[in-house]
Amino acid sequence: MAGHILESDEKDHRSVLASIDKEGRRKNLIVAIVPGFWRRCRVAVALVLIAFYMAAPLIHVGGMPMVRIDIPNRHYIFMGHIFWPQDFFYFLLLFLTGIIATVALVSLLGRVFCGWICPHNVFLEIIYRPIERFFEGPAHRHRLRNQRRELTTSERARRVGKWIAYALVSGALANTATALFVGTDAFLYGLIIDPISHPAAATFFAFAFVIIHGNFVWFREQTCTIICPYGRLQSALLDSESLIVGYDPRRGEPRGKATVATNGDCIDCNLCVDVCPTGIDIRNGTQMECIQCSACIDACDSVMRKLERPINLISYTSENALQGLRHRFLRPRTLLYGFVLLLLVSLTSVAIAQRPLFQLSRMRDAPPLSSITTSDGQTLVTMVVNVAIINKTPHDALASYTLPDNSQAEVVSFGPQLALPANARSLHTFRILVPAEALRDRGYETTIRLEIPNWGRPLLIPVRLPQRRPASESPI
Ligand code: SF4
Ligand code: SF4
Structure with a gap:
């Protein structure tokens, strides 16, 4: 330069x-x-x-x-x-x-x-x-x-x-x-x-x-x-x-x-x-301190006008143009940058448009399994599942939760629906109840499904209860 x-x-x-x-x-x-x-x-x-x-x-x-x-x-x-x-x-x-x-x-x-x-x-x-x-x-x-x-x-x-x-x-x-x-x-x-x-x-x-x-x-x-x-x-x-x-x-x-x-x-x-x-x-010559504000162009043009000489002694130009060489505005480098930029803008726009507005994460502190016996003598194994849900929208939402239709398990929480306050992270606890005999062979797997009105994608919480044998069948 x-x-x-x-x-x-x-x-x-x-x-x-x-x-x-x-x-x-x-x-x-x-x-x-x-x-x-x-x-x-x-x-x-x-x-x-x-x-x-x-x-x-x-x-x-x-x-x-x-x-x-x-x-x-x-x-x-x-x-x-x-x-x-x-x-x-x-x-x-x-x-x-x-x-x-x-x-x-x-x-x-x-x-x-x-x-x-x-x-x-x-x-x-x-x-x-x-x-x-x-x-x-x-x-x-x-x-x-x-x-x-x-x-x-x-x-x-x-x-x-x-x-x-x-x-x-x-x-x-x-x-x-x-x-x-x-x-x-x-x-x-x-x-x-x-x-x-x-x-x-x-x-x-x-x-x-x-x-x-x-x-x-x-x-x-x-x-x-x-x-x-x-x-x-x-x-x-x-x-x-x-x-x-x-x-x-x-x-x-x-x-x-x-x-x-x-x-x-x-x-x-x-x-x-x-x-x-x-x-x-x-x-x-071109210097690192030049911020291309164009003030010197105006200043010099005003002098040239007073002298009745052509303006643009200082101007927007390029090093090539100043040396009398051909100046190309569009060249392979700028076209390549333009192409990559277009690609990135499209990718970023699609990614942001598709961004999940409700985000669920599992908490690690689920207590171990416990069991209860119902009044009719059935033993139910229970497990507590803690999750955090971020509502990234400016509106409060209510989520309903269900298990698959054919599930042997039952899920309860603190109410029939979960309150998801606007623009906030909220913590929720579920208790899963599964008959003890359902866990005898390979444990039990199910999925809690959260549905939020006006939000097409359900949030899924996979749950796995480990195998559990009666004490009399436990290996010595
Ligand atoms: S006045 Fe001229 S030299 Fe100074 S920063 Fe602005 S454009 Fe650059
Ligand atoms: S005539 Fe020379 S010194 Fe005066 S403004 Fe133009 S370039 Fe600068």
């Missing part, structure tokens, strides 16, 4: 992060905002995404929250489906699908997720950064003010306003995050109305606020450049035909004053660096 990298800068930009100075201290990036076609598109996409992110805990699908992470009850709700730890297999399928989708997306569109969809960049660039710009003014004035250090009264007031606005947005985001974990009702009563009685919700809110506020106000681009493993993964998946944001050195170099006829189109105004949220200079 080094086709258009400038030799003189290679060492510096590959070995030093743009947001860290030579002594290893953090450089506070004050990023300029330049309007343009791509900025307008990003704002439009971001507004839809922000509305979705903020409304997600309030949206209900099939009577359940669209998304809910219920840690105390150990389940996760997604698009009307409740997933329990027992559903780990489906998570595995979803995880695999997500990985292949990422690989396919990156090979086709590069790091489009980072710049356009990732909540970190959506909120940072479309909410926090404009707040900063509103209170602090254009980036160059903000930088000068920071160098000056002494602030006038009105500048102090504006800075306080900025911090209050930041805190309000961080509070709203922490609110949404809390609701995702505790639910909107619990959030309302637990946090707003009576936080003392609901310390879990209040603690989670405080924790989420500190993380969110710290990330968007202080940590910022370091989340992408230092922490996020997804960024590293995506960088490794790019090839010479993947979509990237790139600078055309054949057209731009040698950079310099527009009045010098032998210079290229780049006038070295540095605006593309000024607007970069990770502080890099895209003219040094």
Whole structure:
């Protein structure tokens, strides 16, 4: 990928992060905002995404929250489906699908997720950064003010306003995050109305606020450049035909004053660096820190328009295209990923649609056999069977239980039907009674059948009572 990298800068930009100075201290990036076609598109996409992110805990699908992470009850709700730890297999399928989708997306569109969809960049660039710009003014004035250090009264007031606005947005985001974990009702009563009685919700809110506020106000681009493993993964998946944001050195170099006829189109105004949220200079070539936000494209296009030169000195392109080679959007690699992705999506959809909504598991602690003698002198051997049933639906259900028609055994429980509360795991006990003589040869096997109305598949509990001889026949 080094086709258009400038030799003189290679060492510096590959070995030093743009947001860290030579002594290893953090450089506070004050990023300029330049309007343009791509900025307008990003704002439009971001507004839809922000509305979705903020409304997600309030949206209900099939009577359940669209998304809910219920840690105390150990389940996760997604698009009307409740997933329990027992559903780990489906998570595995979803995880695999997500990985292949990422690989396919990156090979086709590069790091489009980072710049356009990732909540970190959506909120940072479309909410926090404009707040900063509103209170602090254009980036160059903000930088000068920071160098000056002494602030006038009105500048102090504006800075306080900025911090209050930041805190309000961080509070709203922490609110949404809390609701995702505790639910909107619990959030309302637990946090707003009576936080003392609901310390879990209040603690989670405080924790989420500190993380969110710290990330968007202080940590910022370091989340992408230092922490996020997804960024590293995506960088490794790019090839010479993947979509990237790139600078055309054949057209731009040698950079310099527009009045010098032998210079290229780049006038070295540095605006593309000024607007970069990770502080890099895209003219040094594709870099791991580039999140493909397109801000530098808008910045450079605005300069080119003023100079009445063609736009797209920086553009969405590929390494091949920058070197004048043929660029193929669809190629064997992307087609293969697409095929595998289609396969996995189909498989996962079918598996989730077929997922059992009532799940039964046998408990191990069944006591040993015992026997009773009825009033008419018949000896019945009894065995206790314990089971746990998970009802993964949002509705309470009643299950009836029976044995096969020709069975010599009888089954009883604590009532004629089993109550299966919605979205919960319940324990049930059955007592099987079998005439002692039925166990004499090979023991006795039968199956308890549980029928749940509106659920086509019965739950079956195989039961085996071991052979049992009268004491007089026992081997000595
Ligand atoms: S904005 Fe364009 S003209 Fe200005 S330095 Fe960047 S590439 Fe060169
Ligand atoms: S180089 Fe351009 S596209 Fe990449 S992060 Fe910086 S501004 Fe965004």
